[in-house]
Amino acid sequence: MSIDDIDRSETVTAETDHSASAPDLGLSRTEIGASPIFTHVWPDCADLNAELRRVVLERMATSPGLNKSNCGGWHSETNLQLWEDPAIATLLERMHTMLRSVVRRTVDDPDDELLEGWDVEAWANVNQLGDSAAAHVHSGGVNMWAAVYYVDCGQQPESVTSGFTRFMDMSGIPRPISARRRVVASTPDGSRSSSVSVEGCADRDVIGNDEVELVPTPGKMVVFPATLPHYVTTYNGTDKRITIAFNLRHTKFVVSDFENRYSRRRALWRNYRGPMLIMFEGKRKFRSALAAVVPVEKWPAGLRRKLLG
Numbered sequence: 001m002s003i004d005d006i007d008r009s010e011t012v013t014a015e016t017d018h019s020a021s022a023p024d025l026g027l028s029r030t031e032i033g034a035s036p037i038f039t040h041v042w043p044d045c046a047d048l049n050a051e052l053r054r055v056v057l058e059r060m061a062t063s064p065g066l067n068k069s070n071c072g073g074w075h076s077e078t079n080l081q082l083w084e085d086p087a088i089a090t091l092l093e094r095m096h097t098m099l100r101s102v103v104r105r106t107v108d109d110p111d112d113e114l115l116e117g118w119d120v121e122a123w124a125n126v127n128q129l130g131d132s133a134a135a136h137v138h139s140g141g142v143n144m145w146a147a148v149y150y151v152d153c154g155q156q157p158e159s160v161t162s163g164f165t166r167f168m169d170m171s172g173i174p175r176p177i178s179a180r181r182r183v184v185a186s187t188p189d190g191s192r193s194s195s196v197s198v199e200g201c202a203d204r205d206v207i208g209n210d211e212v213e214l215v216p217t218p219g220k221m222v223v224f225p226a227t228l229p230h231y232v233t234t235y236n237g238t239d240k241r242i243t244i245a246f247n248l249r250h251t252k253f254v255v256s257d258f259e260n261r262y263s264r265r266r267a268l269w270r271n272y273r274g275p276m277l278i279m280f281e282g283k284r285k286f287r288s289a290l291a292a293v294v295p296v297e298k299w300p301a302g303l304r305r306k307l308l309g
Contacts, residue, residue, distance in 0.1 A: 024100070025097060025101040028040070030212065032210070036106070036225070037212065037223075038098075038101075038105070040098055041221075042220075048090055049219065052151045053152055056124040057126070057240070059124070060124075066078075069133045069135075069136035070127075070131070071133060071134055072127070072132070073132075073235075074124075075125055076124040076125075080122035092120060094221065095221070095248075098221055099147075117252070120246055123245055124242065124244050124245075125243045125244070125245060127154070127240070129236060129238065130235070130236070135230070138227075139226040139255065142277070144226060144248055144255060145226055145248040147223045147246040148165065150216045150218055150219065151218065154235065154242070155237045157217055160217075162233060162235050162237060164232070165231075166230060166231055167211060167213075167224065168230060168231075170229060226248075227255060251277055251281070283307060290307070
């Protein structure tokens, strides 16, 4: 099903501001299983998106990028939060604003210590014809939430037909047995169609029978738990599909961790949280101090992987 077709009875409106420096947003919320997905479309975002598109494509022209969950396409290094450009600064400010609103929806009477102090890691993704992203999660270390911002869907916003983000149900709720998932999607004429589909990279993990589909819209920002598996369907447009993804970290939160194929790499954080927090804070301070002296682009590749990964 599409996230845009879900009953908006749970749409939450602006609440009293708990922090003088933190305006609140009206967010739309839906759930897959028990996992919330928060969305907000920023108004008057055309100029910002044009600048973000320029910045991302300029960086793409000079950087080979990384191979992670992307199946084709370009994945920037995870240092977008350090790119020096007014458009990036504006986007990060909006990300922090939305994150504070999410915290207010998920924590009873949060104080400033929980609303502030978030560490953001970000990167850009550019997909062209035939590109997609395999199923993955953003959990690990102190990643609490993950987010995506749609800069350019590569197609007319009112007739997007590919490059959907799909979230996968990990609730364990029993579903009727079916050989393949059935996805209900919008068609260009506004009607609804039903089709079976298994998309993504070859041999990608398929988990569960139920999914929530997110239609990309320029200016839409989405925040969801870092543990929630998701993927991007094959993009079939002729222009560039541009998104910016985020890992959102805070040392005053913890996520319940259970042994599964996604959490095994978190053994150090599960068993040695105290020393890992000390190492995390030291790495963050060293990274910031070094970036203030030497531009990130001039760091050796190995050092960038260690400090920005």
